[in-house]
Amino acid sequence: MRSINILNKSRKNFIKxxxxxxxxxxxxxxxxxxxxxxxxxxKGKYLKDIDGNSYFDLNNNYTALIHGHSHPEITKVAIQxxxxxxxxSFGSKAESSFAKLLCDRNDNFQKIRFMNSGTEAVMNAIKVARAYTGRPKIIKCENSYHGSYDFAEVSLDGKNDPHTSEPISTAYSHGTPTGVLENVIVIPFNDVELASKIIExxxxxxxxxxxxxxxxxxxRSIPSDIFIDTLKKACSDFNILFIADEVISFRAGYSGCQKERGIKADLTAMGKIIGGGFPIGAVAGNKKVMAMFSASNGRAKxxxxxxxxxxxxxxxxxMKAMEMLKKNDFKKLNFLGKKFREGINEVFELVNIEGYAEGQFSIFGIKVFDKKLSDNTERGLTYKSKGLHRYMLKNGYWLTPGLTGVCSTVMDQSDIDPFCETLLSGIKELLG
Ligand SMILES: Cc1ncc(COP(=O)(O)O)c(C=O)c1O
Structure with a gap:
């Protein structure tokens, strides 16, 4: 097990x-x-800080680096x-080739438009939906993150699960205009009855x-089949567009998570993995809705x-990153995710505290309820886990602060045991 040196240079740089x-x-x-x-x-699975410490990177720039860092094939085409x-201020052949590659992957993508972040992708999908339907409002789940467009941020820190009454649209950033709140309807995640009532x-x-x-x-919180079916049915009953935010979930499979969950999205927002490590965002959809971007009849809507x-x-x-992701690569990524989750659950069987692995596909999360390991204050409501996160960091593993880990194609099964051993030592040491 590696131990991290003092972070003197980082501390000095932070002050500067x-x-x-x-x-x-x-x-x-x-x-x-x-x-x-x-x-x-x-490089690959590892990060090196300015103090010379090395970390096994399980964060992968918040899920974006599906091939790890500086993959030689991606680096080569980028440098070229x-x-x-x-x-x-012109198009490029690379743009149309990449658009074709993505459209060929999913029947719901007839046309695509590129931008530079997932936030922009969500923002543009919302604008297209408003223009297409002529309706002003959107519906989103309470506590769901969709980037930092102010409409998408509404009720990001809703607190009242489980719900007895309708969630109230609340501002996330101070200064959000009330007009934004009036035009975002919030539904409780996975609550079929209340969500249906609010949508109707x-x-x-x-x-x-x-x-x-x-x-x-x-x-880490997985939507139920019945919740997804409820949303799909509401969209079809009331002519509401379904926007799938696949900024993270596109890593679930060759055609994204919508294919795995039987969703026929009208618009899909993408980002992260499709940029090969560079800034990216994209909106894809059928020809009719994507025509909102087209200026063929004067100014675009x-x-x-x-x-x-x-x-x-x-x-x-x-393009290179996505070419390198064949169907088998998703199988490998998702298998690794499953193995990490199994390993974590085995660790919890060896120690006498409440905890388990969460997640799906190529992502895992560590959920602990012990105060010495985590700063969960109310069961299940916060994902901050300072104690264990710090221990893992000090011992060479970089996860998200909430203890989420993300697999990449450069990882393999031999990475799982050392990680689980460190986790086990951490839990034992912190429990004293
Ligand atoms: C589901 C989801 N949507 C949108 C975004 C925003 O993407 P970006 O950070 O590229 O703006 C994120 C970012 O983490 C995300 O997780």
Whole structure:
């Protein structure tokens, strides 16, 4: 088991960075107590920080790096592209080839449009749905993360599970206009009865249901079949569009999680893995809805500019990354996820505390209820697990702060035992 050295250089860099960057960085999700860690380099499964420590990366840039870091084949095409031009005010062949590759993977994708983040993909899918239906509102699940567009952020930290009454649309960012809250209807996740009632009541005003087929918390809370069926039926009964947010869940299978869960999405938002490690977002859908982006009859109903949209570096890297993902690779990734989950459950059988593995497909989560290991205050409601997260970090494993791990194609089964041994030692040591 490796142990991490003191993080002197990271601490010093954090002090310097905090003078010019709020919280020393540009991303709320990477703030770490007592200070952020700064990375020198990354290769394959490993990260190296500026103090020389090495970490086995189970975070994979919050699920994006499905082939690990700096994969040689992706690096090669990206460097070639950088040498021949990084962005033009013209299209590129790479863009149309990549669009064809993605459309060929899923019958629900007839046309696709590229942008630079999952947030933009969700935002554009919502705008297209509003333009297509002429209705102003969207429906989303309470506590579901869909990026940082203010409509998509509504009720991200809803607190009142389980529900006895309808969830109230609440602002996540201070300063969110009330107009935003009025136009986002919130339903409780996996609550068929209440969700149906709310949808029916608002249906004639609703353009789309925005839904992550993975569920919530990186797929750790899984949507039930009956909940998915309820949403599908509501969309068909009331002519509401189904927006599948597959920014993370597209890693579930060759045609995304919608295929695995029997969803026929009108619009799909993608990001993360399809960029091969570079910034990306995409909206795909059938010809009719995607026509909202088209200016063939004058101005497009949803004009969509973007200086770096479909930049050729993201296009070639994304194309290579997705070409490298054949059906068997998803099988391998999902098998690894299952093995990690089994290993974690075996660890909990060896120790006398309550805990288990969560997750699905190529993602696993560690759920613990002991105060010494986790800062769960109310059963099941928070996923922060500082004690164990810190132990795993100190012993060379980088997970999300909520103890979620994400598999990549460069991992294999031999990675599971050492991880589980470290987890077991951590639990024993923290329990004292
Ligand atoms: C389900 C989901 N949708 C949208 C987003 C936003 O993507 P991005 O961070 O690329 O803007 C994320 C990001 O984690 C996500 O998990």
């Amino acid at each position: 960075a905090s003078k010019v960057l709020p919280d020393g960085g540009s991303r709320s999700t990477i703030v770490l107590s007592p200070h952020s860690i700064f990375i020198e380099s990354a 592209q950088i040498k021949t031009g990084t962005g033009f 009541k608002n249906a004639d005003q609703v353009a789309a249901i925005l839904f992550d087929p993975f569920g919530q918390k990186y797929g 949803v004009p969509h500019g973007g200086t770096f949209n479909a930049n050729p570096v993201s296009m070639v890297a994304g």
